[in-house]
Amino acid sequence: MPVNIENSTTVSQKQDFMDLIYDTAVKLISGTFLNCSHNPVEIPKSGDFLSKLDTTYLLALIICSVICIITVIMCLIHVSYVYIYVTNSNRRFFILYLAGTAPFCSIAALGAMIAPRIWFLSHILSFFYFSIGLWLIICLMMHIVExxxxxxxxxxxxxxxxxxxxxxxxxxxxxxxxxxxxxxxxxxxxxxxxxxxxxxxxxxxxxxxxxxxxxxxxxxxxxxxxxxxxxxxxxxxxxxxxxxxxxxxLEELMPFRYIAVFRILDIFFMFYGTQQPVFDFIARIGVFKCGNILPPLESAFFWKNALIVIESFIVSLISTILLKPSRSALFDKYPSVRSVVSSTIEKS
The missing domain is CATH 1.10.287 (Helix Hairpins)
Structure with missing residues (x-):
């Protein structure tokens, strides 16, 4: 009898442990460890959200709006340079799409900050944009190497x-x-x-x-x-x-600074892809407390989108510095580039 009691106790403990793991997994996937039943907050519409902003949210929204505008302005400058200094229409399309990655993500993230209910739409559209970018950056490379x-x-x-x-x-x-x-x-x-x-x-x-x-x-x-x-x-x-x-x-790719283009997109995509599950996880374990403006999960995504706006600006700034026309043969009509390309061809 003592053996049977001991065995039944062990089985019961194992069952309790498995139930604990299951409940924890369910909470991490679809629930939360926070109990906000005393102060439930629904996801507000954009108008209600903007009317109830406290100082922290308002300041973050203003700063991100300014940063997003600067990112879009830099994108417009990039577009003008591409149209002026890139001859081939296919190459121009590839570069324009890749140049639009940062401003697209910035605008989508800012939109999700203003209207919390569309955070999911913002995320999946930006992710889809990135996945197309992976294909087009290969198309750009194959176009360069003929x-x-x-x-x-x-x-x-x-x-x-x-x-x-x-x-x-x-x-x-x-x-x-x-x-x-x-x-x-x-x-x-x-x-x-x-x-x-x-x-x-x-x-x-x-x-x-x-x-x-x-x-x-x-x-x-x-x-x-x-x-x-x-x-x-x-x-x-x-x-x-x-x-x-x-x-x-291949030496033909060197003057185009193609590796710089690829690394910028690759690192940006890596940060973008990892942030969503990270912020989702820390929100569900209770890092973002029960608030009066947004539920914990939406509050986490608000700050995640604020971070994306800042990252998009940094990516645009780095692209502007590393890929300016005087440094990259992608801009084949730029005067100082022609001599660089011709010298590279002679060496090869």
Whole structure:
């Protein structure tokens, strides 16, 4: 009998432990550790929210509005330079889209700060914009190096191989092999990148349908969709890194400062992608207390969007400094660039 009692106690403890883990997981995914039932706050409409702003929220909104305006002004300057100094229409389109990443995210984030109910729309649209940017930055690189066959020819002359030891899987599989350069393999890598915006488009449309159909009860379903599309995103990023790591060794890319363009987008995307789950997590564990203006989760996303506005400004500023026409051969009509490009061609 004592043995049976001891065994039943152990089983009961294990069951209690499993129940605790389950309840904790549910709270982290769809609930919260905070109990705000004594002062429940619904997500306000933009008009009600703006009329109840305290000093902290008002100051943050004013500062972010000014920063967003400056970011948009810098974007307009970038656009004017692209139209004036970039000859090829395809290259111009690629550069314009990539140059619009920071202002697009800034405007979307500021809109979500003003209207808290649209934070989800702001997030998924910006994420979709980024996923297209991954594909277009590969298109820009292939346009600069004049296509797949030219890449294979030039890389084969140098006996270069396709290196699979790149993020995000280089640390997980350190013994990945290297492959010879072939047009077919480049097409496969391009398809890895291209599938990401395609899957993201489907996920975006499905998420919007669920959010509009059931704004309050679709939280878990939206997280499941995000989780299911994660392998597609990682595969796209992986293919993008393989292509850039392999092809960026060509001397033709040096005067274009292509690596700077790629790193700016890559790091910006990394910060943007990690902030959403981080702020979601810290809001659910109770870092953002029960407030009088916004619920804890929406309060967390307000400050996350404020951070995105600041990051977008920094990205635009860095892009302005590193990629000004006098430094990058992307602006082929700029006077000082022609001599740089011609000297590079002569050396190669």
């Amino acid at each position: 296509g797949r066959q030219a890449v294979v020819k030039k890389m084969s002359e140098k006996n270069s191989k396709i290196n699979l030891q790149t993020p995000p899987f280089c640390c997980v599989f350190p013994c990945l092999p290297k492959f010879s350069m072939e047009t077919k393999k480049i097409r496969i890598l391009e398809a890895m990148v291209f599938q990401s915006p395609c899957i993201r488009l489907i996920a975006t449309l499905l998420s919007l349908a669920l959010a509009f159909e059931d704004p309050l009860g679709s939280g878990v379903a939206l997280k499941i969709i995000d989780f299911l599309t994660l392998p597609s995103l990682l595969l796209g990023i992986y293919g993008c890194h393989i292509l850039v790591t392999t092809i960026s060794k």
